[in-house]
Amino acid sequence: MLVIVALGLLDPWLRRTLEQQVTVRTQGRYRLRIGQLHTSLWHRAIQLQGIQLRPVKDAAQWSDTTTLPHLLAGVSQLRVSGVGLWAALRGQVVPVDSVVLAGVTLRVLHLPRLPKQPLYALLPAHIPGLRIGWVGAQNVRAAYGARRQPTASLRRARAILRDVLLSPAGAADTLRLAYAAWVEVGVAGLAVRDVSHHWAELGRGEFSSRTHCLSLDALRITALANPRQGGGAPKVGLTLPHLRLTGIRTTGLRHRRLALDSLLLTTPRLTLTPGTRPPLPLPQRLRPYLRQLTLAHLHLTNGFVRVAGQPLNPTIHHLTLTATDLRVGPEPDRAAPRILYARAWEARTGLITATPVPYYRAVLGRLHLATRTGLLEAAQVALTPTVTPYELARRQHRQVPHLTVRLPRLRASALDYAALMRGAVRVGQVVLEQPRIWSAGDARLPLNPAASSITPETLGRLPFRFDIRRLRIRQANVYTSYVAPKGGLGRISLNRLDATLTNFTNDPRRMTTAHPAVVRASGWLQNQCRIQLTIWAPLLDPNGTHRGEATFGSAPFTLFNPMTEPTRMVRFAQGRIDRIRVRLRVNRQGAQGSMRAEYHGLKLALLSRHGGGDQRNLLTKAGATILNGLVVRDNNPARPG
Template sequence: MSDSAPSVPASPPTRRYRWAWWLLGILATVALLIGLALYFLDPWLKQKLEKQVAEQTHGQYQLKIGDLRTHLFSGSIELRYLRLRPAAQVADTLPRLRAAAARLTVSGVGLWEVWRKEVVPVDSLALDSLRFALECFPKKPTCPDPRPLHQRLPLGLPGLRLGLLRLHDAQLVAQNEAKPLARLRRANLTARDLLLTAAGAADTQRLAYAAAWQVALRGTRFDGGLHQIRVGRAYFSTDSQSLTLRRVQLWPARPDEPRHGAARFRLNLPELRAKGLKAARWQHLRHFQADSLVLESPSLSFWPPDQPPPPVWKMLAPLLGRADLKAGQVRHGWLAFAELSHQPVARGINLLGLGIRVDSVAGRNGSGRVLYARRWVGSSGRITGTFSAPTYPASIAQLNFDTQKGWVRLRRLALTPRFRPAELNRRVGYQKSTIALRIAELNFQGVDFPRLADDKDVFVSRLTAERPRLYIASDGRGPLTPYPSDITPEAVRRLKFKLDVRRFDVRNGRLLSVYRSPATPIAGTLRFTRFGGSIFNFSNTHHQTPATPLTGYAVGYLENQCRMEVHLRAYLLDPLGRHTGWGNFGPAQLTILNPMLLPTREMRFESGQVQRIDFTMRGDQKQVTGTMRARYSDVKFQQLRYKKKDDKIDKTLWTRLKTGAINAVIRDQNPRPGGRFVTGEMTSRREPRFSVFSLWRQGIVSGGLHSVGVPQKMAQKLSQSQDTAPLPPAGAR
């Protein structure tokens, strides 16, 4: 008998692992079903998307997807070779457009949130190589859906949170009935953390739902109707709060067509940079805010409108309610105003504006701002223009100003006539002097820039002209001017703006007067040198009263030898133009007047010594009167005659007889040998066609002639005489 127990037989393997085979079978079936679903999902989804586009556009557009692949485990979908094409005939309610893209990738989609109708998270959406062409706008467009984007999401989703949106290498072309409207050669766009929900729309820190944007554009062109715009490159980033535009060009779309009163521009701007740009405030609050805006080397030609435009803040009202810019700067600019008679052109413009604010408050008079800025500091290079075009080309070599400190400085001013006096007389049909002016420096101090900007009124504390050079040339051939002169004291009353210059100084000036009379072709000259003086209270405001009128004085030298001093007092608001003047001339030889007397009056001083001349005069709209006290000795005149054959002025038998008669009549000295002092009386009628300077000259001539013995009536007549003759022929000197 054996000690070992019999062994128990084991269970069959098929019974022990039968449940595992069932599990493997179920998993295989599920895997097979999933595989079949995945195999048929992509074609089904591709067909579904293409069919949905056709249904939503009522057969007007067709979407073709070259390839569609889904990845359920990663929650992503990739579409390749997308094409959107219009039907042969598109309804007038839809635009006619074409679109194509190489690839559209959506990854990290929260399918569970889609199933539960919650805010769906999406990791990224990328669109590569988009080509978009708008061929025609609808003639009867339907009203667009007024709801915001987050309320128009598909599947009725309450929102979408997109981690990254990327558009790479996009192109756009837009036209309307074969007329080009816009073109974008290349665009790259990146947006981070887009929250397409009501909260994202209300978040004032977000721009267009996104926490950050980065946009790069290249080769942009746009037709705005009156103007066309081209931008070589554009870059915008909310992270760096910057906007950069390069190679900006703007020009009239149809320059040959009439403007019909509208403004036109031609702009070439190499670069524009904006920093500290708060773009989200613009979207949510309609408030443009930036730290700085810089325009590099802009070149602008401007055709002004026929009617004054509305204020800047009104023109910008459709885009924004307010704009704030800490600093705006123009560097090395160029500006020209076309279609203006003055044809002004400014070069080398440098301009800095601080504290710029544009809205109705800043644009109101009395805001204390100058053109919306707290302060402007500027300079320029050469400025050119033309007065009485085309007669007087003018230029300024340099301009500097500061509105906060209230000063303006102009350097090397020049006004040069293009025509000689004889030619100018022929052009206008009457006698008209030509003026050439050069000023080394013109300084304005205490300028009230806010009043100048608000009311166009000129208030200046002090104006100084350094080393002015004035050249006046006249030709006595031709009729007298038919127009009244504006260079008169009473003309200040007719100004349409307020003018108040507290003090005007002239330092080290020179004046040359040249006159060609009909008697001889030789021009007479008269020079004033070392000229300086001051005028006080040159104003048409409340500062100008009978008790506080304009006053002034001037000191200079006639022919650089005879010292002269003149004083003036005039109430500029007097409708009768009344004013007074007084002064004196120092010791001099009378022969210094021969360069003017001999060519123009065919007479000269052979001798004569002046010790002193004192005069007083009173002028108004009718005449000038006064007295002249002249101390002189050994006065001798010589009458001569111009000989055309010899082209010189010489003696004749007749002039010798006239010389003897003149010297017999005039007083050769004053006081007389017996000690009696003779005072000359000034009396001369005022001609309204001549300036007040001509009136003063008439008074001096009248008093001078009377003081040397010419009868008063004859002296008055001689002082009022004006040369008239036929206009000079073409080419005459």
Template sequence: MFQPTTDSAAVAAAPRRRWGWWLGGGSLLLVLLLAAAVAFGLDPWLRHTLEKQVRTASNGRYELRIGALETHLWTRTLTVRRVQLRTLPAATPDTARLPDLRLDLGKLQVAGIGLMAIVRRQIVPIDSVGLDSVRLRLAGMPASADTARPLYQQLPLGLPGVRFGVVALRRVQARYGTVQHAVAQINRASLRATDIEVSAAAAADSSRMGYARTITADARGVLARVPGHVVRAGHGQFASARGRFQLDSVRVMPLRAVSRQRTPSARVALWLPRLRLAGLAAADLARGRFRADSLVLAAAQLALTLPAVAPPPPHQLLAPYFKDIRLKQLRITNSRLRVLGDEHRPELRQVTLLGTDIRPVAATYSKANYLYYARAWQLRAGGGRLEVSAPYYHATFGGLQADTRARQLTLASVAVAPTMSVAAMARRKGHQTAHVSVRADRLAAQGLDLFALLHDGSVLAQRVVLGRVQVATTSDGRMPINPNRSIMTPEAIGKLPVRVDVRQLRLQHADVRMSYRAPRSAQPGVMAIRQLQVTLRNLSNDPRRMSAARPLTGEATGLLQRRSFARVSLRANLLDAQGRHTLVGSLGDAPLAILNPMIEPTRGIRFRSGRIGTIRFQMQLDRQQARGTMWAPYTDLKLDLLNRQGKRDALRRVGTTLVNGLFLRDNNPRRVGRDLQTGRMTSGRELRFSVFSLWRQGLVSGLLNSAGVPAPLAKKLSESE
């Protein structure tokens, strides 16, 4: 076979090398031409296509304008500047349902686009998306939205997902509402989300929040309009990775001022300098679960007018948003609360409140070991006030401590005072009324069922103590007698609509001053009891506790008019419809003149002389009368009858002589060695008067009868009080 020489082979290969150079050069030229086309033609084409697609997809409802668009295929980046999205007049009814919005975007930058993943129909990675200088105004929400399918099923080109490394929004302004009236508004905000994956797997990932691994947000100048109110917040921050949410300078302002009377809907005025939420499981929020370690509200000032119709309980209001809520701790510090529209109008100052294990769900609404959805509450207040039997009285206190777990309640510097004079109160009520002022250094309750107290007003406690008590009562006898039956009776406790069960009630170091102005004199009569000590046991209207075999028992001691030591024992079945009870007591040695401050202005009688020994008495009382016996030794009894001016005129001198000479025995017993003349205690009961009036009537009738006044006359004189 013919074999070419080496030189001939080289000559044959030369045309092929020249052809290769031409082919390579042509390819390079084609690449350069394509690159030039991409460089100079892709960006305008893409910008024009995007603007056109927005108009087409919205059926002419929206107009998009892009100031500049730059693509860099080698670095896989896209930069868009000066974006404007405008809403045009609706061309068809369908487009009218699209929201009226306006968007201005200073800069959008997308980096690290996974182009090959798009070609291969894989999850597309994008390193970062940044939006800067965003201004959005939304006039109204869309009438409908595609919420039937999840977001990952609505991706373009049938992509299985998109993964963003970082999405950041900076210098964002947003407004919802018309130009003249903002429903919601944010003056300046920023947001940063990391590891965002829009895919089926990410949607099922319980550690993500809205497809994102972490979200950090910062907002300033927040405004929202809710029914009847405007809400503003100066600054808000959120960090899902740390489970932190913070709001500063929150103010809720009602469109109409809070009112003392109930209004059709609630009115809230709130100033909250700081709110801190820590330990928040942010990923659970999208799944209808709220979990957090602590919520702290600092220096809140809240004034609330209650609505005319009570709203649903909180767990029903929260149910559409959360199927389960668990907060380990709620803390409110240095705050103030006023509740209006309630008959008591409570007000608390310098409030510190700590709640633990809070679960505002239906399961804990009426659960026995939960109170207001919490397993335990601790409350402290530096002072407060509330109305009592409004508008006639108000109560104040200088300090409050309550602990549901320890079952304790303590009030310091307690005072109940009238809001008007005794004459004004009587005129307003149209009859005589007790005008009472009470002060106590301390009120302490132990073993107190705070759940029952706050739930239905029941008072269930092991021990209640009032210390350093001062009681002052004033009455004016010039007005008609109260036509209603008195509620200050033993049987009234048994008829209360709520349970009362106090194992022991103590009144320590009390002073009582009673003043009564009779129609006959402008000078009131005064009776005082000092160093009063009272102990009551089994104060209950629970049939399981109270019966004739297990009645209320109690003792009281004190100094009458600072001179006579008095002791009284009480037994009463509070469930006895007839109000039967017994009193046994004694009064110590003292001059009878100690009674003059009371009887001179009110009865026109003065003890000129006389001294009593130790008086003893036993009395049985019910709804009809008081009956009993009194042992009252005394010496040198002399009376003076006085006119309205408190003097002895001629008529009173004659009356004084007759009374001292004919009716009264000077001494009891009359002589040494004689038997003591007992006094018959008999007085009819007037149900319009309190039981204390009946006690006094019985004592008066016994004293008069012991002094020689016939029993029928003594009874009549005692009832005339």
């Protein structure tokens, strides 16, 4: 009978004891209320319901000097079963079968700087540790920060921990995470905000140390520029429908090392406006958390990237990116050079748009690069002006070329990406397939008084090293139009142009007077006259000396009329070119050379803008007669005799 009475009084006594202990241990700052408490000595179990932990109203002095957090907590149900009472009495590690929590609500208002002591140090002195077979928590809700606008909030979470060893041995076991042999955590509706104008939202997340996997769904990160920092801070917006990490090995976390097998990012969308200050290198950003991070494989699919506030302002659609053997840390592998921390990268994109210079827009239909093989391919490349030729010249207050470029395919092979990261361009071969170029000029504005900034010698003085062994152009077409000072529009074209440029470099070891850059080209003028051209240009010659020669094949003089008639009011009425040969030598002081032309049957006609149907009147007809009779030789060389 006494045993029954004692057991009946055990539950109320234990409940009061727990409530009093909380008040004593927190120095009266907290009050614990337990709705119901039931014990079962036979099952070595205890069950609590309606647990409420609240700060005492008159204990409002929460300062950074206290080690207690300022929080409100509630647990609908807590059940502990299989407690090893005999081990507890003998001062041994206490075994516990399971601990289950349900309906947990936690609101943390303030977190002080907690002392760096392990969790097992909070156990009673006579208990060296706990070994819990299974710990579970479900329907967990939490928030941190001010009541009205919390810094972080969690709508729902669950957690399972297996074989938890809360002791010095468990803390020293590198195979354990949070003292557990394996951990499973699931969260939903996580939102984090801070005073630095950053916030993150997560729809759902799952982590399992047993399968070494982490998956995140519906992740959104936003970082707005802080007004207190002016324009120095960047603006970032990232939405990520799915992220999956596999092969998470946490054994090195004790030494701040983390190793991962693979990272998969699906359909990320990134918008970025960089700040005025350069961002910190990635190792410095990770240094407070990790000393070294390794990732065997990175795979990103169907990405979108937009960068604003920069000269290029690129936008990239349908980005697919893979990387192999990424390593971020202070110990670079000198035996195997890396590019942006990885042993190899490969990328494919859809449409890319950019603004490389004012008044122009660049478009790439597709891009493919592979650092392992040194490959770079681009398709459907276009550079188009956003204003008319006259408007471009008017805004520049001088004559300026108005260029449109379309390139169906570009391929670079043997590209040294490691050298490119160091600011040097080294390429084995570049091939441009069927480029088309439209160049428009307008003479109604003055010429540029400044000297040209793009000459062979200025290319040699570029602040970075470049070395292109061979540049090939296949089947190019160049269309030129020119508006004369009085408004006439002339046109001329180069067609089916094939060209090869070799030894295009500013490396002094390769570029010498004996071995200059060499351009060899052949094509057609107006699709009627065969042209062959060779230029020799030693790019490091301080005097800018280079030479060239060209030959023109047989063609009618009338091929020049589309340019000369509207701009110079001169028409080639008849005649044919047999051959023209030009030799030229150019330096910074000037140009000199010779031209030999062989032709026959040449007749010119002078035109008038106010003439008849053939743009001729009596004055121009008389002038043409005098010109053809006294000035123009109709055959060259002269006929025999």
